[in-house]
Amino acid sequence: MGSVKVQNLVKKYDKATALKGVDLDIKEGEFYALLGPSGCGKTTTMRCIAGFEKPTSGEILIGDKVVNNVPANRRNCGMVFQSYALFPHYNVFENVAYSLNIRDLYSGSMGQRAKTFARLMSRRLSKPTKEIQRKVHDALEYVELGHLAERGVNELSGGQQQRVALARALVMEPSVLLMDEPLSNLDKKLRNTMRTTIRRIQQDLKITTIFVTHDQEEAMSMADHVAVMRDGEIVQMATPTELYSSPKDPFVADFVGSSNIYEGQVMETNAQGNPIVKITDNIHLVSDTRTDKKDVKVLVRPEGIEILRKGSTVKSENVVEAKVKISTYLGPTIRYDLELEGMDVMVEEEFQPNTTLYAEGDTVSVHLPMERVVLI
Numbered sequence: 001m002g003s004v005k006v007q008n009l010v011k012k013y014d015k016a017t018a019l020k021g022v023d024l025d026i027k028e029g030e031f032y033a034l035l036g037p038s039g040c041g042k043t044t045t046m047r048c049i050a051g052f053e054k055p056t057s058g059e060i061l062i063g064d065k066v067v068n069n070v071p072a073n074r075r076n077c078g079m080v081f082q083s084y085a086l087f088p089h090y091n092v093f094e095n096v097a098y099s100l101n102i103r104d105l106y107s108g109s110m111g112q113r114a115k116t117f118a119r120l121m122s123r124r125l126s127k128p129t130k131e132i133q134r135k136v137h138d139a140l141e142y143v144e145l146g147h148l149a150e151r152g153v154n155e156l157s158g159g160q161q162q163r164v165a166l167a168r169a170l171v172m173e174p175s176v177l178l179m180d181e182p183l184s185n186l187d188k189k190l191r192n193t194m195r196t197t198i199r200r201i202q203q204d205l206k207i208t209t210i211f212v213t214h215d216q217e218e219a220m221s222m223a224d225h226v227a228v229m230r231d232g233e234i235v236q237m238a239t240p241t242e243l244y245s246s247p248k249d250p251f252v253a254d255f256v257g258s259s260n261i262y263e264g265q266v267m268e269t270n271a272q273g274n275p276i277v278k279i280t281d282n283i284h285l286v287s288d289t290r291t292d293k294k295d296v297k298v299l300v301r302p303e304g305i306e307i308l309r310k311g312s313t314v315k316s317e318n319v320v321e322a323k324v325k326i327s328t329y330l331g332p333t334i335r336y337d338l339e340l341e342g343m344d345v346m347v348e349e350e351f352q353p354n355t356t357l358y359a360e361g362d363t364v365s366v367h368l369p370m371e372r373v374v375l376i
């Protein structure tokens with residue numbers, strides 16, 4: 001069973017409390033991302049689950065077993081790190097086979113273990129059994145490196161080295177795969193390819209996976225669920241779409257994608273019961289978020305705002321005039337930085353070859369559809 005449960009996990013160091021009561025409930029086969037800024041406790045959470053760090057308090061369960069006192073090598077977790085941590089004097093095949101040999105180190109009689117240890121300390125591995133050959137071959141095929149099995153790891157690109165590290169974790173047939181910023185050392189294009197590879201393998205093998213990253217795009221594009229962390233705590237745990245459309249607070253909204261966030265007060269409700277929120281004396285927006293609160297934060301994503309062009313259907317509500325400050329061509333989209341009664345508004349539109357780009361100083365009418373005006 002590869003489910004992972006973390007209950008009220010606290011980790012205190014001499015000078016810092018890294019975790020202040022983290023709860024996670026990850027079902028078997030799910031792909032979870034731990035997302036948050038530097039120092040929020042992602043790696044510490046991961047290291048506690050792996051068994052490299054002893055929690056100050058709280059419980060960790062893998063399957064239905066509490067593993068707090070189980071050593072790292074018996075938790076059956078595969079690890080992939082940012083630094084690939086490969087053995088430079090072994091080739092690709094040997095690097096992957098090595099982890100199977102390490103597992104041997106923890107099984108068998110004292111005599112067998114001593115022999116395994118001696119073998120590992122010698123620079124070459126002994127001839128692998130047919131079983132090991134098959135497992136290593138399968139793991140390398142998974143990461144599309146079967147053809148490079150004999151290559152020295154120093155003769156591989158960064159992306160290939162990370163694939164070896166992934167194969168080395170997979171060959172152990174772990175019940176949980178733990179990945180700590182595994183793509184951070186790769187360039188953007190390679191990162192995108194590796195995202196797809198990891199996701200494909202994870203879905204094929206249905207292996208419970210926890211993936212640490214500070215890159216929201218990475219977390220959102222790969223994971224089934226994302227746990228956003230801040231200062232040793234989980235702020236929100238949700239699917240990527242929930243997180244994006246209904247962030248729990250401004251920190252999450254801002255961390256997950258670009259956002260326009262304003263202070264507002266709910267003044268009344270309209271005939272349909274939707275709140276009307278005052279942003280400034282002249283700007284009142286209708287939202288379809290039902291709330292009991294009076295003071296709210298109003299979130300509008302840049303791509304949720306529409307610039308009304310000639311011929312657009314006239315909208316009856318949530319239309320305001322704004323001034324263009326900067327327009328930035330981004331390839332598939334155009335970003336407009338607008339000024340609206342002293343407030344900054346970011347709008348992102350899909351680029352259409354025949355549309356006129358607005359220039360600095362232009363006045364535009366913008367529509368904020370009420371379903372895109374989210375109260376948090």
Ligand SMILES: Nc1ncnc2c1ncn2[C@@H]1O[C@H](COP(=O)(O)OP(=O)(O)OP(=O)(O)O)[C@@H](O)[C@H]1O
Pocket residue numbers: 013014015016017018036037038039040041042043044045214
């Ligand atoms: N061994 C340690 N001794 C003392 N403090 C530590 C230790 N490891 C981590 N910390 C502290 O615990 C907090 C959480 O660190 P952690 O490495 O888990 O954060 P992170 O979210 O993974 O950050 P990053 O994205 O930068 O890797 C930080 O304040 C850090 O300084």
